[in-house]
Amino acid sequence: MKYLDIAEVAQRSGVPASALRFYEEKGLIASVGRNGLRRLFDAEVLDRLALIALGRAAGFSLDEVARVFTPRGRPHIDRQMLADKATELDNTIRRLSAMRDGLRHAAACSASSHLECPTFRRLLGAAASGAIGKRAKKTPAR
């Protein structure tokens, strides 16, 4: 069988070598051996990395991914966990939709100052009260 060296995994997965080493240290992935100093990975690691990317995209922290997605060895994913995460995403989506609508309105609104626009003020109130309270964030590009 053909093993992949870290550069190849990095290239195929788009995950930098430094991150791969970091993931290995964290127990998220495992190398199958070495060629001299160099780590060798099984091609399966690519699935694993995809799974990690998926978890991260769904809002799991790396620690959560480590705990939830890979209890031991082969990934064995808890269906309830997935359903819960889906529900959580639903709430996030609802919040963001409200935000988007508010922003859209504010952008189109003709009030001289946004602070005078009732819709904007409602948004403001929601944001202040924490009814929105959470936020959408982009991953630092990678």
Place this chain on the structure above:
Amino acid sequence: MKYLDIAEVAQRSGVPASALRFYEEKGLIASVGRNGLRRLFDAEVLDRLALIALGRAAGFSLDEVARVFTPRGRPHIDRQMLADKATELDNTIRRLSAMRDGLRHAAACSASSHLECPTFRRLLGAAASGAIGKRAKKTPAR
């Protein structure tokens, strides 16, 4: 007129005093004077804080809020900026919706291993390819 001391602002806005000092240092808010050592704030600061919360909820960093939301003194919000942010939110929402659907499916899917489920693998592919690539994150509760 009545000025608010930092504890009052903290209490009314829900933003801890330490964060208020931090915001002042960053130029996001300004105190109008002192009573002895103690900062005094105009009640207007509450609007400002709501605006900051709104910006953060919409995905702006504090630096962005400082630049975009308050070019100088009174907030003067760029409508184009708002529209852009709304569009960005739209994309985020679309991505998250896809994620949610995928998770939902995976949770219900009967394939023995998620890795054998075609829908799950498609999700995996999307996550790996960066088609999803960004993530939703919660603000640390506050």
Place this chain on the structure above:
DNA sequence: GCTTGACCTCAAGTGAACTTGAAGTGGCAA
């Protein structure tokens, strides 16, 4: 007048997820 304690400043710490740098190693081409 004196104590109290909420506020002050400034520096350092936190946590997540990596990246960067310095110094070292070893497989492979010439």
Place this chain on the structure above:
DNA sequence: TTGCCACTTCAAGTTCACTTGAGGTCAAGC
């Protein structure tokens, strides 16, 4: 055999948004 250089390790640095801690001040109540 030599030398290259992509890889290695380990420690420290980075960014964001704050929080925490130590040591200090002062308006107000008794």
